[in-house]
Amino acid sequence: MARAAAPSRTIYVNPRRMAATLKDTGMLRSASLALAAFLALTAAAVAADKPTLTIYTYDAFAADYGPGPGLKAGFEKMCGCTVDIVAADSSIGALRKVQLEGATTPADIVLGLDTSVAGEARATGLFAPHGLTLTGLSLPARWTDPDFVPVDFGYFAFVYDKTKVKVPPTSFEALIKEPASFKVVLEDPRSDTPGLGLVLWIKAAYGDRAPEIWAGLKPHIATMARSWSDAYGLFLKGEADMALSYTTSPAYHAIAENNPNYAYAEFTEGFYPQIEIAGVLKSSAHQELAKQFLGWLVTPEAQAVIPTTNWMYPVTALGDKLPAAFPAAPAKVLSLDENAITANKAAWIEEALAAIR
């Protein structure tokens, strides 16, 4: 992106701050200030010298089908800025890109990382505290993260076709007891986030028993695909009875395809959430604008874009604007400590892979 490579380095005029300044100063000087502000704003509009907010994210988020275009249009209506959404092939790819670019990165925001890599992202020291007071969020747990703002979330789950699987397994242990012909398709934890999510899910549910669960799953694993799309494609083709996906996947089929036959298996162990996050980079020249975007991102207006474009839950309650096909939150939600994830991720992945190798 030329825009990304050469971001406009104009000084940003924050309309809100400008208005506050106008209030504080005396009437005498306000006229000239207002004139200056007016001139500045018009000039910005006329010369298209608006600040550019550059957001790095993953490909599907930025794609035409994804939430990117809707969020861009929504924020541009009110920010007096240009939003430039730059897609890397994956969210982790977007983070690596910023790490390689270092302080000279054109990015202001990295969006789409999730809570399983939050600790690692924080440890890079590239992200600035968001400084926002986030209230009224509707998340699996209270949000206290000082650096990252939640974007959307989902629960990892095994999705199946109700016309083919009449009685789905109700837990990992029940899945293990299915006949060997009952197959699931997974994602490789080294190449895709749901794969890593399953490693964490099993760890959160079973702790030290995790290798035993993985070993039990082995005969049921049709394959461990490189990406969610490969895995889900295999499942839709009928190569497996269930695919590791999200509790919200059936909503896609119900809404976009008018096909009510898909469901997710209720597991009694509880569900492990994936919360996608966004953070402002310390190196950003548009700190205020970037924070303004993150603040806007959690408003109902912005969140209304999420459900039917990213097929995830919004982080703010939308009431009846959330399509009815989205299932109610699971009764039991599991969690793991961020520090524990960061410290043990590699070992847990290796432990899981070793059990099924």
Next chain:
Amino acid sequence: MPRSADATLPHRPLRLAGGAAIALAIAALIGTLFWAILHAAAGQAATGPGVDLGDLIYITTLQAVLSTGLSLLAGVALAWALNRLRFHGRGLLIGLFASAIVTPGLVVAFGLLSVWGRAGWLGFAGVPIFGLGGVVAAHVLLDGAFAARILLARLDAIPAARLKTGQSLGLTPWTRFAVIDWPALRGTLPGLAAIIFLLAFTSFPIVLLLGGGPAVQTLEIAIYSAVRLDFNLGLAVQLALIQIALCAVIILASAALAPISASLDRPAEPRWRDAGWARAAQWLVLALALFGFASPLLATLLDGIAGLDSVLAQPAFWNAVWTSLWIGAVSALLTLALALLIATGRAAASSRLARVLLGAPAYAYLAVPAVTLSLGAFILVRDLGIGPVVAAPAVVVIANALLSLPFAMATLAPPVEAIARSRGRLIRSLNLGGWRQFAEIEWPLLARDAGLVVALGFCFSLGDLGVIALFGTQDFTTLPLLMVRALGAYRTHDAASIAALMLVLTIAAFVLLPRLIGRLADART
């Protein structure tokens, strides 16, 4: 004749220099990519996680050896059958077979599942498609038919006079193969073997899709994980170098072993049919190939019908078609130019060592892990201070041209060498210059093969944008990327239709381009 022919090689210092310059440039590019990554890794602590390398290398090598051996076997048998048989739709079928290798691997793997998967047409047969067998089957499917296409060109180029002599001697089908066909094929086999080995060794999405779990995987996943998950660039470079070193053994062996093929002529209508059992065997091979190779591709086409309307109505689709077409055309011409420069340079070299050195870098590029390529390209373009939006098309064109270069070399190098050897005396006695040698002797004989190279280069460039994965250019979309995006947004029907349309485009390119360019050359002479 080839042994004593070196003395008759025309003296072509410019050709040698041209070939050497390209080979050096490629070697330098690979070196620079690695240097860029190491440079970026300089600040990192070099802690490597315990990757069990021995195991990974063993399973990767086993899989690659099986894939290579079976692909060549299938390729020779199919080329033999196709060379002898004439039937309606033969040209289309040859185009279909050749198209497999340039079709995105995932499309072929999904096509394979449409036939052999548990919900596939032949699912009742219960063939275990996941595991080592499935991975090898997919690779044979991709590479075996391609090998057949290349080998068929060599059989079709056997001089008519030799066939006439053979026929008058009443050779049996077996002796005919051993005495006439085999010498024509064996110059091409080592190069093909190297390519197929490299493709199988570095295969990644197919291996994970069909591998059935972490027991079957390749070094590439370890490299990918080192770059992406652990961001351990030092380890990634180490692993990549191990991969290149292992592949280099194969590349050098194949380059050193390759004998020089000496037979070349324009394809002639065959009047010599094998009789009896051989003919039956040829039809059997063809039937098996049709079933094995064509059915997954046919399944891909049929799967694509459902979403066709929706795809054709999308402006994004037509945008991607346009981008794919021009990227494909430019990199195809670049591929042809590079291949001709290297091949003619190599043919002008009289020492074996020089030929090996000239050819090896082109193959080495194939051994560089994809994720390393994309990482290196990103850092390099950034260090050079070029904006990614400007650099992206150029990087894609170059990367795709280099990716198809080994295939182009396998296609062009043997006939170019055959010309240099068999017509060297003629060229010298006519005192032709290098350009007239090319325009009047080589090009007319090479045009059809050149057409095949253009088709290859063109279709390969529809195939992969992996090299600019980090560039962040979502406006720069080609058909394969559009397909992956549709698949990533639950739109499996759209994805299937795009896959089918790509396949149609690919087959059309393989049927039409060699004929078109062959005809252009014929019209001129």
